[in-house]
Amino acid sequence: MKQLVLTNSKSHQRESFRPADPRNVTFYSCGPTVYSNIHVGNLRAAFTSDLIFRVLKTLGYGVTFVRNYTDVDDKILNRASEEKSTMEAVSKKYIAEVEKDYAMLGLLEPTHKTLVTEHITEIIQMIEDILNHGCAYVAGGDVFFAIDHFKRYGELSGRKLEDMEAGARVEVNTLKKNPLDFSLWKPAKPGEPSWPSPWGNGRPGWHIECSAMAKKWLGDQIDLHHGGQDLVFPHHENEIAQTECATGKSPYVQIWLHNAFVNFDKEKMSKSLGNVVLARDFIAKYGAELTRIVFLSAHYRSPLDLGESTVENALTVLERIYEAKGRLLSVSKLKGLVPDPRREEVWGAVLASLSQAQVRFEECLTQDLNTVGALAELFILIREWNRVSNESGMLGTPGAIQVAQAILDWLQGPVFQALGIGRRDSEQVADHVREVRVALSAQRGDAVLGDAEIQEKIAHRKEARLKKDFALSDQIRDELLKGGVELLDSALGTTWKRR
Ligand SMILES: [Zn+2]
Numbered sequence: 001m002k003q004l005v006l007t008n009s010k011s012h013q014r015e016s017f018r019p020a021d022p023r024n025v026t027f028y029s030c031g032p033t034v035y036s037n038i039h040v041g042n043l044r045a046a047f048t049s050d051l052i053f054r055v056l057k058t059l060g061y062g063v064t065f066v067r068n069y070t071d072v073d074d075k076i077l078n079r080a081s082e083e084k085s086t087m088e089a090v091s092k093k094y095i096a097e098v099e100k101d102y103a104m105l106g107l108l109e110p111t112h113k114t115l116v117t118e119h120i121t122e123i124i125q126m127i128e129d130i131l132n133h134g135c136a137y138v139a140g141g142d143v144f145f146a147i148d149h150f151k152r153y154g155e156l157s158g159r160k161l162e163d164m165e166a167g168a169r170v171e172v173n174t175l176k177k178n179p180l181d182f183s184l185w186k187p188a189k190p191g192e193p194s195w196p197s198p199w200g201n202g203r204p205g206w207h208i209e210c211s212a213m214a215k216k217w218l219g220d221q222i223d224l225h226h227g228g229q230d231l232v233f234p235h236h237e238n239e240i241a242q243t244e245c246a247t248g249k250s251p252y253v254q255i256w257l258h259n260a261f262v263n264f265d266k267e268k269m270s271k272s273l274g275n276v277v278l279a280r281d282f283i284a285k286y287g288a289e290l291t292r293i294v295f296l297s298a299h300y301r302s303p304l305d306l307g308e309s310t311v312e313n314a315l316t317v318l319e320r321i322y323e324a325k326g327r328l329l330s331v332s333k334l335k336g337l338v339p340d341p342r343r344e345e346v347w348g349a350v351l352a353s354l355s356q357a358q359v360r361f362e363e364c365l366t367q368d369l370n371t372v373g374a375l376a377e378l379f380i381l382i383r384e385w386n387r388v389s390n391e392s393g394m395l396g397t398p399g400a401i402q403v404a405q406a407i408l409d410w411l412q413g414p415v416f417q418a419l420g421i422g423r424r425d426s427e428q429v430a431d432h433v434r435e436v437r438v439a440l441s442a443q444r445g446d447a448v449l450g451d452a453e454i455q456e457k458i459a460h461r462k463e464a465r466l467k468k469d470f471a472l473s474d475q476i477r478d479e480l481l482k483g484g485v486e487l488l489d490s491a492l493g494t495t496w497k498r499r
Contacts (some may be wrong), residue, residue: 001060002366007301009232009256010156014368015370017255019223023062026218029110030210030227030235033070034094035079038101040306041262041269043279047292048259048300050107050420052226053392055365060416065110066217068210069095072203074118077192080275081287087193101279105288106420114213116204120195122212123204126246127184127197128407135245139175141187141200147180150241156256157233178479182238184208196371207238211246214239226257265307277306285439286311286433292420293317296371308440315440318421319433319497323488324382325411326426330492331395331404340397347399352387354406358414359380365418381407387491395491431495437498441484449483458487458494 003283004017019025029049032042049067056063071091080090095115116123127143130136135149147153147161153159166182188194194201204212214222220243227236237487243252261268264275279473283291293314296306364373385407388394411422434451441448456474464472479486480496486496 002362004055004059004366005368006255006257007368008254008362009258010253015255015332017223018386019061019219019254022060022427025056025061025224026211027056027063027065027224028214028218028222028223028226029065029067030231031067031069031113033073033075034091034098035073035075038098038279039269040279041228041450042278042293043105043291044262044304045226045259046102046107047105047295048257049110049226051296051371052224052257052370053108053110053299054420055369058414059366063111066112066114066213066412067110068114068116068213069098070116070206070209071095072193072209073206078483083290091115091117103284104280104283104481105291112217114217116209116213119209119213120204122216122448123208124185124195124197125254126165126212126215126242127204127235130184130242130247133245133248133293135241136184138199141185141202142175143185143199144176144181144185145184145238145241145245146177147182147241148178150245152244152250153241154207154237156237156240159233159237180236182207184242208242210235211239211242211252215243215247220249221252222253223254224257225253225255226259227262232256232258257300258396260303263303263305263307266305273300282306286436289421289424289429290314290318290432292438293375296375296419296421299372300369308443308477311436312440315433315436318429320379320382321411321422322424322426322429322433323495323497324385325408325422326430327389327490327492328385328404328408328411329426331389331400332408334395334401337396337398337401339399340393343394343397344399346388346391346394347397347403350384350403351399351406353381353384353475354403358410361415371419374419376413390490430495436499441498449480449485454483454485454496458496461487462494 001022005014006017007013008015030045032038049065053063053065069091076090077085080087083090127136130145131138131143136143136145139261154164165178185197185199185204186202187199188201188203192203194203214225225236240252241263244250263269264277267273269275269277269381286294290311294306294310295304297310297314297317304310311492357380361374361377362369364377367373389400393398416422438448457480461476464470464476480487484499486497486499488497
């Protein structure tokens with residue numbers, strides 16, 4: 001197995017991943033608070049956790065992957081009062097909606113999907129452990145974590161306690177000994193859902209849930225923990241403090257992984273700018289596979305701009321993959337071919353290029369999930385295959401079939417397994433690409449040639465070529481090009497695409 005290297009947010013360094021048990025990598029990812037439909041920023045986080053899961057499996061690891069839903073939270077309570085509903089009903093409704101979005105994008109099912117409301121016993125137990133280790137205190141019906149009792153506080157986010165204290169807001173809550181102390185347990189407010197505890201009826205604070213659920217399903221110390229970049233502080237900083245105090249073991253997590261934000265045309269996505277895009281709207285507009293390619297087109301730790309130019313680039317990527325796939329499929333079905341030693345040798349070289357591409361593809365993924373590099377390896381191979389298959393007579397020998405089949409197997413096997421792309425029908429994808437291009441052009445206000453009009457011109461050009469009227473044939477090609485339509489002639493006929 002190749003050595004996987006990941007950037008640990010704690011050290012800011014690339015570190016070799018050495019799980020305690022490679023047959024069972026323990027991996028936790030923080031999921032959404034379920035009070036509304038998720039936006040594309042949440043979707044990028046879920047996509048990143050899915051990518052990590054897929055790559056681990058591709059590399060041969062066994063994985064236990066836990067992703068939670070936060071189903072106890074003030075935001076859910078607010079939504080429940082707006083909708084004249086209950087916290088339980090609101091979270092149930094939005095969990096079902098989020099699951100739909102995840103399924104639309106083709107995310108794999110985690111090993112366990114956990115809910116806070118199903119782990120209240122474990123949460124209470126963990127708070128007791130923290131109290132017993134002297135890292136928390138009870139104040140009335142509240143239990144607070146005492147950050148002064150945890151020396152490593154701030155190590156993940158690189159913050160110094162003195163700086164944090166200097167910058168801390170003076171809170172109305174005078175029950176806290178230090179303004180940075182955070183809630184492990186909150187007393188029940190009238191009319192709100194609550195659970196009995198040694199400190200009276202109440203509900204857990206936000207951070208403790210992930211510590212308790214990770215401990216229950218994965219153990220005291222885990223290999224990987226992921227979340228969006230916004231969770232580094234305070235959520236993950238607090239998780240470390242809680243778990244390490246409760247278990248007495250350090251480190252809680254071997255490698256912390258965080259994905260960066262999404263932007264729209266260089267602007268941050270935010271409610272105040274009014275540019276928040278729901279995950280389902282983005283997927284409905286562009287399709288699941290194109291959305292995946294958009295996400296794969298930037299490193300997970302880099303901000304990703306979801307503006308039109310990123311979508312256009314992803315569209316070209318999708319189109320090229322499926323153009324190649326369509327041609328590979330046609331070639332793989334050719335019959336009555338005659339061996340030719342010189343041509344078999346050339347195909348042998350392409351087969352060797354495939355092996356190299358496979359090795360380098362996997363290497364890219366082991367280098368901190370370099371999806372951009374992995375896609376580039378796929379394209380180097382496609383270019384090589386296009387070049388050879390366009391040479392005269394090259395498709396007439398058995399080697400052509402063997403190579404075409406081997407590339408298809410790779411695309412629909414390991415590439416699909418790791419990146420979740422490449423298994424659709426090439427004609428359907430071609431139609432979809434055309435539709436999205438037309439929609440994008442219409443959005444820009446361009447004049448657009450209809451599909452029927454284009455087909456008519458292509459037929460006209462074919463006639464001209466049969467009559468050897470190359471001047472007319474070229475004229476038609478140029479007209480189409482002016483209308484943003486490019487023709488591609490190959491041994492297999494003429495296809496077209498919008499530019
Ligand atoms: Zn969490």
